[in-house]
Amino acid sequence: MTLMQEMNERALELGVPLGVHLDITYRCNERCVHCYLEHDDHGEMSTAEIKDVLDQLAEAGTFFLTLSGGEILMRRDFFEILEHARKLLFNVRLKTNGVMIGAEEARRIRALGVEQIQVSIYSHRAEIHDAITKLPGSLKRSVEAIRFLQQQGLKVTIANVLMTANSGDHAGVQALAKELGVTYALDPTITPKIDGDTSILDLRIPGAELNAVFHNPELVGNVEEFCAPPPPPGDDIMEGLPCSAGHTAAYITPYGDVFPCVQFPLPSGNVRRSKFTDIWQNSPQLLQVRSIRAKDLPVCSTCSHVGTCTRCPGLAYMEGNMRGPSTADCEKSFQRTGIPSANMLQKAGMAPMGPLIQIQVPIGSS
Amino acid sequence: MSQKYIGRSTAIAARLLGGEMMVMSAADSTFFTLNEVATVIWQAADGRTPLAEIIERSVCAQFDVEPALARADAEQFVEELAAHGILLVSDRPIGEAA
Numbered sequence: 001m002t003l004m005q006e007m008n009e010r011a012l013e014l015g016v017p018l019g020v021h022l023d024i025t026y027r028c029n030e031r032c033v034h035c036y037l038e039h040d041d042h043g044e045m046s047t048a049e050i051k052d053v054l055d056q057l058a059e060a061g062t063f064f065l066t067l068s069g070g071e072i073l074m075r076r077d078f079f080e081i082l083e084h085a086r087k088l089l090f091n092v093r094l095k096t097n098g099v100m101i102g103a104e105e106a107r108r109i110r111a112l113g114v115e116q117i118q119v120s121i122y123s124h125r126a127e128i129h130d131a132i133t134k135l136p137g138s139l140k141r142s143v144e145a146i147r148f149l150q151q152q153g154l155k156v157t158i159a160n161v162l163m164t165a166n167s168g169d170h171a172g173v174q175a176l177a178k179e180l181g182v183t184y185a186l187d188p189t190i191t192p193k194i195d196g197d198t199s200i201l202d203l204r205i206p207g208a209e210l211n212a213v214f215h216n217p218e219l220v221g222n223v224e225e226f227c228a229p230p231p232p233p234g235d236d237i238m239e240g241l242p243c244s245a246g247h248t249a250a251y252i253t254p255y256g257d258v259f260p261c262v263q264f265p266l267p268s269g270n271v272r273r274s275k276f277t278d279i280w281q282n283s284p285q286l287l288q289v290r291s292i293r294a295k296d297l298p299v300c301s302t303c304s305h306v307g308t309c310t311r312c313p314g315l316a317y318m319e320g321n322m323r324g325p326s327t328a329d330c331e332k333s334f335q336r337t338g339i340p341s342a343n344m345l346q347k348a349g350m351a352p353m354g355p356l357i358q359i360q361v362p363i364g365s366s
Numbered sequence: 367m368s369q370k371y372i373g374r375s376t377a378i379a380a381r382l383l384g385g386e387m388m389v390m391s392a393a394d395s396t397f398f399t400l401n402e403v404a405t406v407i408w409q410a411a412d413g414r415t416p417l418a419e420i421i422e423r424s425v426c427a428q429f430d431v432e433p434a435l436a437r438a439d440a441e442q443f444v445e446e447l448a449a450h451g452i453l454l455v456s457d458r459p460i461g462e463a464a
Contacts, residue, residue: 003397010384018383063381063388091379091390113377113392155395 019064030133044254058088068095098145106148124172156182163203237307238295246289264314303342305333373413373460413460
């Protein structure tokens with residue numbers, strides 16, 4: 001177990017929200033076709049309110065703080081917020097499109113001791129990237145920002161969300177990341193809008209393309225290992241937690257709403273009405289999320305993928321049941337291994353299938 | 367023997383978790399957890415209090431440890447963290463941690 005895993009275990013035992021994702025605004029200078037947010041400002045928290053939330057998070061034991069949006073630099077007080085966060089000694093990670101980051105902003109970000117910055121790049125071709133962001137010139141500006149950040153010695157990751165409009169361009173973006181000397185991360189997940197609107201799910205890449213991505217060694221490393229059939233789940237799997245959402249992780253919107261995760265919009269309280277710690281410790285919604293184990297998932301607990309699936313309880317919640325399957329993850333498990341999920345079989349009217357190979361060594365043979 | 371002063375770098379992230387301090391260097395993402403004794407030294411590293419005084423007042427007073435052993439352990443701890451740039455060491459008081 002790594003030191004970081006040990007800390008996660010300890011945070012879980014102590015009920016500490018080790019990682020918090022705080023969206024400081026939903027306003028954005030891009031209008032990405034797949035974005036799950038609504039960009040009008042409906043009364044986002046003031047500078048003082050955000051600083052107070054940061055104070056509360058530091059008090060609650062939060063170590064990893066992701067500042068995101070919207071576009072973080074749309075807030076004129078962004079650097080004041082960042083400075084306050086760093087004074088409180090959070091490990092700060094930023095998510096940005098980089099469009100408003102020039103040499104001076106990169107220098108200030110570096111001076112404030114930010115650990116990582118993630119910049120969204122959709123294609124190495126301006127006509128594709130800019131068509132997704134709907135901001136002419138955005139690829140050029142985002143790439144320039146990455147160069148400025150890189151020159152400051154900051155750790156930058158290019159986040160490449162894959163959708164129908166750019167599905168053929170991941171190799172180009174990966175090559176761009178290599179040229180820039182930054183990390184590349186591909187994400188084939190398109191989520192419903194935070195208000196539940198599912199219209200953007202049409203942008204998800206089709207199964208055959210997902211299959212090709214999962215069998216591409218440039219993207220997944222060891223294909224045989226990545227696409228291996230799932231081993232039979234043991235008791236530890238069935239007693240396991242679906243993910244860190246609500247256990248050691250939380251999400252706060254620019255309006256102060258607290259959710260278990262950015263992908264899990266279950267209203268659990270609001271920091272404008274209650275202290276964060278009260279919400280974290282006592283919210284009935286978070287307590288409900290925390291009570292769920294893999295064995296409690298009616299369909300997924302019968303699935304051969306239960307121990308290896310990337311099932312997102314937030315996506316399941318948005319499909320109508322936080323204990324139900326997340327069909328996007330069923331599809332991923334299927335395309336990765338070729339083995340249909342219990343949910344897929346159930347929908348097709350077939351009984352869930354056990355592991356394809358299960359060998360029981362006869363007693364006394366060893 | 368000259369005094370030694372220690373101060374915390376500002377280029378780190380740190381948080382107390384269950385009595386132990388988690389520290390991560392922003393420069394190279396090296397992650398440390400400090401035990402209770404090291405946490406006390408870390409918290410007292412204000413750049414103004416001599417290390418010897420920190421050991422005497424904070425470590426020996428709170429933990430059942432021989433002063434000589436505490437000094438040796440503290441020296442080693444300070445050296446390790448200084449090598450990663452997360453503790454600053456000087457023979458003069460440190461005004462502003464860098």
